[in-house]
Amino acid sequence: MWGDRVKSQLSKLDVKSFGRVGVLLGGRSGEREISLMSGNGVLEALLSKGVDAHAFDPGLRCPTELAKEKFDRVFISLHGRYGEDGTIQGLLDLLELPYTGSGVLASALAIDKIVTKQVWISNGLATPEFEELTTNSDWNAVVEHLGLPLIVKPAHEGSSLGLTKVKSVNELPAAYKLAAGLDKKVIAETCIIGDELTCPIVGQGDTAEALPVIKIIPPEANYDFHNKYFSDETQYLCPTGLAVEVNERVQELALAAYKALGCRTWGRADVMLDQKTGKPYLLEMNTSPGMTSHSLVPMAAKAAGVPYADLVLWLLSQTLQQKEGAIT
Numbered sequence: 169m170w171g172d173r174v175k176s177q178l179s180k181l182d183v184k185s186f187g188r189v190g191v192l193l194g195g196r197s198g199e200r201e202i203s204l205m206s207g208n209g210v211l212e213a214l215l216s217k218g219v220d221a222h223a224f225d226p227g228l229r230c231p232t233e234l235a236k237e238k239f240d241r242v243f244i245s246l247h248g249r250y251g252e253d254g255t256i257q258g259l260l261d262l263l264e265l266p267y268t269g270s271g272v273l274a275s276a277l278a279i280d281k282i283v284t285k286q287v288w289i290s291n292g293l294a295t296p297e298f299e300e301l302t303t304n305s306d307w308n309a310v311v312e313h314l315g316l317p318l319i320v321k322p323a324h325e326g327s328s329l330g331l332t333k334v335k336s337v338n339e340l341p342a343a344y345k346l347a348a349g350l351d352k353k354v355i356a357e358t359c360i361i362g363d364e365l366t367c368p369i370v371g372q373g374d375t376a377e378a379l380p381v382i383k384i385i386p387p388e389a390n391y392d393f394h395n396k397y398f399s400d401e402t403q404y405l406c407p408t409g410l411a412v413e414v415n416e417r418v419q420e421l422a423l424a425a426y427k428a429l430g431c432r433t434w435g436r437a438d439v440m441l442d443q444k445t446g447k448p449y450l451l452e453m454n455t456s457p458g459m460t461s462h463s464l465v466p467m468a469a470k471a472a473g474v475p476y477a478d479l480v481l482w483l484l485s486q487t488l489q490q491k492e493g494a495i496t
Contacts, residue, residue: 169472169473170370170371170377170379170472170474171469171472171473171474172473174473174474174478174479174482175473175474175478177482177485178478178481178482178485181481181485183217183218183219183481185488186219186220186240186241186484186485186487186488187220187239187240187241188220188222188237188238188239188240189214189219189220189221189222189239189240189241189242189243189484190221190222190223190224190234190237190239190241190242190243190265191207191210191211191214191221191222191223191224191242191243191245192207192224192225192226192242192243192244192245192246192251192256193206193207193208193210193211193223193224193225193245193246194207194225194226194227194228194246195225195226195227195246195247195248195250195251196226196227196249196250196251197246197247197248197249197250197251197252197325198248198249198325198329198350199247199248199325199326199329200227202247202458202460203245203246203247203248203251204225205458205460205461206245206247206458206459206460206463207223207245207246207459208223209459209460209461209476210243210245210459210480211223213476213477213480213481214243214480214481214484216477217477217480217481219481219484221243222237222239224237224239224242226246226250226251226256231256231259232259234259234260234263234265235263239265240265240266241265241266241267241484241487241488242260242265242266242267242268242487243267243268243480243483243484244256244257244267244268244269244456245456245459246456247326247456247458248279248324248325248326249279249324249325251456252275252278252279252326252454252455252456253275253276253279253324254271254272254273254275254276254279257269257270257271257272257275258272266487266488266490267487267490268433268434268483268484268486268487269432269433269434269435269455269456270429270430270431270432270433270435270455271430271432273430274429274430274431274432274455275455275456277429277430278429278431278435278452278453278454278455279324279455280323280324280353281321281323281324281355281452282298282300282323282353282355284429284452284453285298285357285450287428287429288425288428288450291424291428293421293424293425293428293450294421294447294448294449294450295449295450295451296319296357296358296359296360296440296449296451297313297314297357297358298314298355298356298357298358299313299314299355299356300323300353300354300355300356301320301344301347301348301354301355301356302354303344303348305344307337307340307341308337310337310340310356311337311340314356314357314358315358315359316334316335316336316337316359317333317334317335317359318333318334318356318357318358318359319331319332319333319334319356319357319358319359320332320334320340320343320344320346320347320354320355320356321347321354321355322347322348322350322351322353322354322355323351323353323354323355324351324353325350325351326452326454329350330346330347330349330350330351331347332346332347333359334356340356360440360441360442360449361442361443361444362440362441362442362443362444363383363408363410363440363441363443364383364384364385364386364438364439364440364441365381365382365383365384365408365418365438365439365440365441365448366381366382366384366436366437366438366439366464367379367380367381367382367418367419367422367436367437367439367468368434368435368436368437368457368464368465368468368469369422369423369426369431369434369435369436369437370433370434371432371433371434372431372432372433372486373427373432376423376426376427376431377423378419378420378422378423379465379468379469379471379472380406380407380415380468380471380472381406381407381408381410381415381418381419381468382404382405382406382408382464382467382468383404383405383406383408383409383410384402384403384404384405384464385402385403385404385405386401386402386403387401387402402462404464404467406467406468406471407471410441414441414446414448417448418439418441418448421437421439421448421450422437422439422450425437425450425453426453429453429455431453431455432486433483433486434457434465434483435453435454435455435457436453436454436457436464436465437450437451437452437453437454438450438451438452438453438454439451459476459480465479466479
């Protein structure tokens with residue numbers, strides 16, 4: 169099992185092999201606040217393990233200053249644009265600095281919810297029906313295509329920023345305006361009614377594997393920004409309480425979604441389980457998941473027998489296997 173392998177690998181690890189480590193946190197996206205929380209948690213964990221780790225905030229400092237820091241590798245704790253979209257990954261490749269998480273291509277694909285869906289559909293993976301919205305969209309035609317309720321959200325934002333659950337055609341213009349205020353690209357998709365699940369993935373290629381599935385029960389079925397990161401009312405079930413075969417089906421789907429995008433090191437697939445059919449549908453893939461006190465990858469890792477600090481150290485250890493300057 170993954171948890172046992174992590175323990176074995178870490179028992180043989182010399183933290184001095186990491187050299188000087190940069191923890192990228194903060195950044196310039198709408199998820200800056202969450203990134204600071206994630207990054208500080210990661211930094212504290214690495215320091216507790218004896219790693220020579222240092223914070224670097226590309227939202228306050230020019231990213232080109234990374235070269236002056238003489239880091240040997242970096243742990244990316246940035247979320248959203250300019251941190252999870254392939255831009256910082258490209259810079260790190262140019263600097264020949266190994267880093268945690270997916271490479272340029274997978275990061276760029278996964279940050280765009282529309283392109284992500286197109287990749288998944290081409291691979292025969294289930295995801296809700298969707299279409300891109302513009303100022304010229306026919307709202308009645310959108311509803312006829314996707315049905316009600318439907319979800320409207322920015323194509324390049326995470327953490328439910330700018331997301332609206334639309335229950336009538338009259339609500340569509342305002343929902344579009346909200347999302348378009350954050351992103352030039354806006355997506356509408358069919359709202360799947362049922363259990364909200366998430367499944368972290370770790371590893372790369374044939375060695376990638378799914379961690380335990382988590383069931384999310386937010387207050388009033390509203391998993392918004394506040395309920396994701398700051399509410400103590402949101403419930404997280406791991407194990408989910410669902411049938412074993414359902415969990416396995418979700419894990420298989422999440423793993424296939426991860427591989428289709430070419431992700432590496434880690435990621436987290438968000439999934440809806442249709443209450444009528446029992447069929448799981450992919451919503452999105454997070455290639456730089458949160459590491460806050462409310463975050464889900466640490467929760468799943470703990471269920472697999474790997475505590476937070478060990479998870480952080482293992483993720484960083486994956487950079488030891490990267491070829492410097494490799495663009496993947």
